Amino acid sequence: MNTNYPIMLQLHGKKVVVIGGGRVAERKVRSLLGTGASIEVISPEVTAGMQTLFLDGKIVWKEKTFSAEDLKDASLIFAATDHKEINQSVYSFAEKHQLVTIADDPDHSDFHLPAHVQRGRLSIAVSTGGASPILAKKLRAELEQQFDERYEEYLDFLFTTRQFILKEVEDASLKRKLLTAIVSEDFFDSQNRLEDFKRLYEEWK
Ligand SMILES: C[C@@]1(CC(=O)O)C2=NC(=C\c3[nH]c(c(CCC(=O)O)c3CC(=O)O)Cc3[nH]c(c(CC(=O)O)c3CCC(=O)O)/C=C3\N/C(=C\2)[C@@H](CCC(=O)O)[C@]3(C)CC(=O)O)/[C@H]1CCC(=O)O
Numbered sequence: 001m002n003t004n005y006p007i008m009l010q011l012h013g014k015k016v017v018v019i020g021g022g023r024v025a026e027r028k029v030r031s032l033l034g035t036g037a038s039i040e041v042i043s044p045e046v047t048a049g050m051q052t053l054f055l056d057g058k059i060v061w062k063e064k065t066f067s068a069e070d071l072k073d074a075s076l077i078f079a080a081t082d083h084k085e086i087n088q089s090v091y092s093f094a095e096k097h098q099l100v101t102i103a104d105d106p107d108h109s110d111f112h113l114p115a116h117v118q119r120g121r122l123s124i125a126v127s128t129g130g131a132s133p134i135l136a137k138k139l140r141a142e143l144e145q146q147f148d149e150r151y152e153e154y155l156d157f158l159f160t161t162r163q164f165i166l167k168e169v170e171d172a173s174l175k176r177k178l179l180t181a182i183v184s185e186d187f188f189d190s191q192n193r194l195e196d197f198k199r200l201y202e203e204w205k
């Protein structure tokens with residue numbers, strides 16, 4: 001068995017096309033909101049949820065059945081209709097460089113979606129490689145409990161402080177020491193992280 005290769009895509013400004021407008025397509029569309037991708041849905045009918053997204057200007061909806069030209073300029077393509085043959089034809093019309101996922105044929109897809117926890121800059125993705133989407137969902141729910149909302153602010157603190165350290169501290173060992181110190185329970189639990197960091201920095205520099 002070949003193993004999968006996980007990457008975090010930056011989709012800002014990229015076109016993503018979703019063929020089909022049902023429950024599964026909507027889940028895929030929702031996972032793309034907030035990425036900055038331009039999302040195009042091709043389907044004669046869409047769910048109420050997607051109609052709202054369309055009316056809110058969050059997605060483009062082309063009210064039609066699939067044809068090959070719909071794939072033009074797409075970086076990612078989701079084939080999520082309830083017709084096996086249509087989903088397969090989406091794959092066959094795609095160019096070699098376009099990445100396609102087929103909702104009912106994981107083995108012949110170029111990628112698939114993991115279950116995903118997002119806490120600001122922190123992303124945790126879980127994949128079972130198609131063995132059990134329900135296990136992926138269960139693990140995601142457990143991770144959501146473990147990595148609660150507090151991580152969003154904590155990651156912002158880590159980001160800002162790390163940028164400061166990289167810019168201001170030349171000594172490699174001090175740099176390493178500070179970068180390690182901010183990843184600690186003390187800092188996670190602190191109510192005044194920046195103050196605490198300032199104190200530590202003054203003490204150690
Ligand atoms: C993680 C998640 C992300 C997302 O979709 O956003 C996701 N599926 C989720 C839920 C879910 N999917 C299904 C059920 C019903 C129970 C069941 O069948 O087990 C449930 C549970 C539910 O709905 O509650 C049915 C199903 N799924 C696939 C097939 C086709 C097949 O296996 O042949 C069928 C049968 C269709 C049929 O019956 O015809 C295929 C895929 N589903 C994947 C991802 C990829 C593998 C991920 C992995 O293994 O880690 C992969 C390969 C391709 C892809 O779609 O990317 C999301 C949870 C999100 C969350 O809550 O966190």
Ligand SMILES: NC(=O)c1ccc[n+]([C@@H]2O[C@H](COP(=O)([O-])OP(=O)(O)OC[C@H]3O[C@@H](n4cnc5c(N)ncnc54)[C@H](O)[C@@H]3O)[C@@H](O)[C@H]2O)c1
Nearest residue numbers: 020021022023024025042043045065066080081082103104
């Ligand atoms: N990957 C997953 O996570 C997952 C989970 C469950 C089901 N599935 C599979 O995903 C597929 C879709 O499931 P669903 O529950 O969303 O189905 P659904 O019946 O709710 O939706 C199907 C959609 O496809 C559209 N459609 C039909 N023919 C089309 C065409 N020629 N061009 C464009 N759009 C067309 C319909 O208008 C409809 O909006 C099924 O094959 C199902 O087996 C995948």
